[in-house]
Amino acid sequence: MHFSAIPFFLLVAALGAPQANAHALRNQTLRTHPSIILSAIHGGHFHSPHVSISAADGASTAPTVTPTEASGARVPKVPPSSPDSDETEEPSRSGKISPKVLIFSLFPAEGDVWIDRWAESGLGDLHAVQSTTPGLCMLYPYVHCTADHSVCQVTTGMGEINAATTAMALGLSPLFNLTSTYIMVSGIAGVNPQRATLGSVAFAKYAVQVALQYEIDAREIPVSWSTGYVAYGTKRPLEFPQVLYGTEVFELNAALRDDAVAMARNASMADSAAASEYRMRYKSMGALVAAATQPPSVMGCDTATSDVYFSGDLLSEAFQRTSEVWTNGSAEYCMTASEDNAILEVWVRLAIEGLADFSRVMVMRAGSNFDRPPTGVTAYEHLLVLNQNGFTIAIDNTFNAGIQVVKGILSQWDCKYKDGVKPENYVGDVWGSLGGEPDFGPGSLTGGHPIKPDGQTGSLMRRGMGRGAGVGRPGMPLR
Known part of the structure; x- marks a missing residue:
């Protein structure tokens, strides 16, 4: 997750220290005995893959001490059950939780904005049902859902590993059925001033894992090179990889x-005078970065994934060009983040097994900081000294824009979204794992056929996918 370059004390707050304002950023670590958790959910439901706990299940023996938000814990907020309700009906009697929309947040502030502002949506209570399943992040062990399970939200933890682990845990959980679920990755990001500005929201068509390359320290590269990043299997920068990881x-x-x-364009976008002031630093740079000086808006442009939080002209330009080269010139490098490709890889693998629908995935990012500095500001100052003041408006605009999408899907479910939105473009990864021919890279490994579930396709390693064997040859028939 790439967020604003802000002073250290604010960065600590962003990562979880309690604050007094209405949208406080919380440390969601819950260090309590299970009986204390049981006391915290007294009067409502708490679901795990193996047990559905209600107030009748031993709550009278639970300790009286309960975790509170003042302690930094995100305490389940479940409305009291009515006297006539069957407290164990969901999910034990009605089957798995099958949300229409599942929101992936990556760190506390991104998740809290959905929880704290959900009442504005008129769509019920996003805290009505608390669920957990093995493999969720230890810091954020709950999936929050509305009472009818139509919308759920989970926080994965930052970075590719945390995001992939949480996503796979949900996808393989016996508690959930995600085969018809729309996925929305909802997070903040670095933003390319050539494409957008602080607070702008972008929905991606392409996600490019730009840092998955060889790297030579820029101080040691040949004088003719513009970057120290070199795609795997190649000898110079800005070529398509000859060894693919997929x-x-x-x-x-x-x-x-x-x-x-x-x-999302129906949203009223948040902005601030402080963010506008930083935008104006780009005004003297001319038409190339005119987008940086505009108020926040909603657009379609693409994301770059890197666990390294990069900043500055040289790295940003290198990864912008990498995005273009690796997509045959199609990607519009716009937002930079740390989790998108990780979640997307999980969803490809789940789709192969019939557990998810990759054509229902959306990646939404809001710009919290520019990826490169304006004239007169060093990369160091831009990243670590100056406050660009984009963090708060970016967080708010993930909800402002995202809730419009959620409402639209729910309101048009029966007439449009229930059966899915048929893609007219290629959808999937660089290998063609879900079938079809990628319009970037060497083409499908399997002649356009989808990979079969349960390993029925056999080992693709034998088809040239080994790290030392280079790229698999396109058009090879399925055995």
Whole structure:
């Protein structure tokens, strides 16, 4: 997750220290005995893959001490059950939780804005049902859902490993059925001043794992090189990888992306005078970065994934060009973040097994900081000294824009979204794992056929996918 370059004391707050304002950023670590958790959920439901706990299940023996938000814990807020309700009905009697929309947040502030502002949506209580399943992040062990399970939200933890682990845990959980669920990755990001500005929201068609390359320290590169990043299997920068890991590029459903952009444009976007003041630093740089000086808006443009929080002209330009080269010039490098390709790889693997629908995935990012500095500001100052003041408006705009998409999907579920939005473009990874021919890279490994579930396709390692064997040859028939 790439967020604003802000002073250390504010960065600590962003990562979880309690604050007094209405949208306080919370440390969601819950260090309590299970009986204390049981006391905290007294009067309502708490679900795990193996047990559905209600107030009748031993609450009278629970300790009287309960965790509070003042302690830094995100305490389940479950409304009291009515006297006539069957407190164990969901999910033990009605089956798995099958949300229409699942929101992936990456760290506390991104998740809290959905919880804290959900009442504005008129869609019930996003805290009505608390669920957990093995493999969720230790800091954020709950999936929050509305009472009818139509919308759920989970916080994964920052970085590719945390995001992938949480996503796979949900996808494989016996508690959830995600086969018809729309996924929305909802987070803040670095933003390219050539494409957008602080507070702007972008929905991606492409996600590019730009840092999955060799790297030579820039102080030691040949004088003719513009960057120390070199794609695997190549000898110089800015070439397509000749050894593929399979996660380099994902292409999403453009029709769904366009729907999301159209719905999100109904939002009223948050802005601030302080953010506007930093934008004006780019005004003297001319037409190339004119987008940086504009108020926040909603658009379609693409994301770059890197666990390294990079900043500055040289790295940003290198990864912008990498995004273009790896997508045959199609990607519009716009937002930079740390989790998108990780979640997308999980969803490809789940889709292969029939556990998810990759064509229902959306990636939404809001710009909290520019990826490169304005004239007269060093990369060091831009990243670590100056406050760009984009953090708060970016967080708010993930909700402002995202809730419009959620409402649109729910309101048009039966007439449009229940059966999915048919993609008109290629959808999937660089290998063609879900079928079809990628419009970037060497082409499908399997002649356009989808990979079969349960390992039925056999070992692709034998088809040239070993790290030392280079890229698999396109068009090879399935055995």
